[in-house]
Amino acid sequence: xxxxxxxxxxxxxxxxxxxxxxxxxxxxxxxxxxxxxxxxxxxxxxxxxxxxxxxxxxxxxxxxxxxxxxxxxxxxxxxxxxxxxxxxxxxxxxxxxxxxxxxxxxxxxxxxxxxx
Amino acid sequence: xxxxxxxxxxxxxxxxxxxxxxxxxxxxxxxxxxxxxxxxxxxxxxxxxxxxxxxxxxxxxxxxxxxxxxxxxxxxxxxxxxxxxxxxxxxxxxxxxxxxxxxxxxxxxxxx
Numbered sequence: 001x002x003x004x005x006x007x008x009x010x011x012x013x014x015x016x017x018x019x020x021x022x023x024x025x026x027x028x029x030x031x032x033x034x035x036x037x038x039x040x041x042x043x044x045x046x047x048x049x050x051x052x053x054x055x056x057x058x059x060x061x062x063x064x065x066x067x068x069x070x071x072x073x074x075x076x077x078x079x080x081x082x083x084x085x086x087x088x089x090x091x092x093x094x095x096x097x098x099x100x101x102x103x104x105x106x107x108x109x110x111x112x113x114x115x116x
Numbered sequence: 117x118x119x120x121x122x123x124x125x126x127x128x129x130x131x132x133x134x135x136x137x138x139x140x141x142x143x144x145x146x147x148x149x150x151x152x153x154x155x156x157x158x159x160x161x162x163x164x165x166x167x168x169x170x171x172x173x174x175x176x177x178x179x180x181x182x183x184x185x186x187x188x189x190x191x192x193x194x195x196x197x198x199x200x201x202x203x204x205x206x207x208x209x210x211x212x213x214x215x216x217x218x219x220x221x222x223x224x225x226x227x228x
Contacts, residue, residue: 002159031214042120042205042218043160056213090159098214102167104150105214107159 003027004108006091012114018079021111025072025093031055032074033098033105034066037088049074050097081115088112119143120208122219130227135193137222139206142187146208150216151180151191154203163204164191196226 003026013019025032034046045058049068060066063081068074078085092105121140129135139149147168152160166173166180166189173180179192193200203223207216 002161004159006159033214033216035216035218042220043207043216045215045217048214056215058215092159094214097212098209099212102148102165103214104162104165105216106162107152109157109159 002106002108004091004093004106006089006108006111008111009109010112010114012116013081014116015081015083017081017115018077019081019113021076021078021089021091021113023074023076023091023093023108025074025091026106029093029095029106030072031094031096031098031105032068032072033092033094034060034074034076035090035092035107037090037110038084039087043090046076048098055097078113083115086113086115118220119146120206120217120219122204122206122222124222125220126223126225128225128227129196131198132195135191135196135200135224135226137191137193137204137206137224139189139191139219140187141189141208141217143208143210143217144187145210146217148209149180149182149189150207150209151178152205152207153200154205154221160205193224196224198226198228200224201226 035043048056150165
């Protein structure tokens with residue numbers, strides 16, 4: 001158990017809908033990262049938040065947004081869903097901003113999203 | 117443009133033998149490299165890492181080697197055990213954020 005929790009575990013929805021994925025980091029970690037893993041793909045970085053502020057952005061679609069709350073949990077909002085958004089969405093956390101040597105990211109179990 | 121590549125989608129070895137998983141990268145600005153192991157229906161689990169100032173890091177049965185001139189790293193597992201069967205991802209980081217660039221993964225099967 002990494003200490004990172006994600007809810008829900010599974011999500012089935014229809015095209016055009018909006019969903020919210022939730023992540024709670026390990027106790028004491030200030031950074032939260034979101035990654036997407038599509039079928040037969042490696043993990044693709046979406047976005048990083050550090051202590052409530054956006055720190056880095058990857059190839060995140062405009063239909064997707066995220067935020068980190070004062071209690072450091074994070075939510076990833078996916079809107080106007082398309083079939084191609086079906087994927088595993090992982091959250092990870094680390095203690096600092098991510099740029100320090102030896103700073104490791106610990107991953108949650110993921111949310112499996114299926115868009116029908 | 118795939119900056120981190122794992123060219124072998126799968127690898128099969130006999131229990132007790134050495135497993136060698138390879139990873140190549142293109143960006144010379146990467147300064148920290150990590151290996152993660154992933155079982156089905158679970159999140160990636162951190163295995164071992166190495167900074168760019170080193171060429172080797174060892175932790176029990178796992179050793180990671182970094183060849184900066186060749187932009188290549190490898191993970192050695194000795195001896196391999198059936199419980200090591202999983203998908204292994206290498207990842208690289210550069211800059212002052214934690215953004216990780218992942219390879220496509222290599223599925224390791226260790227046969228009893």
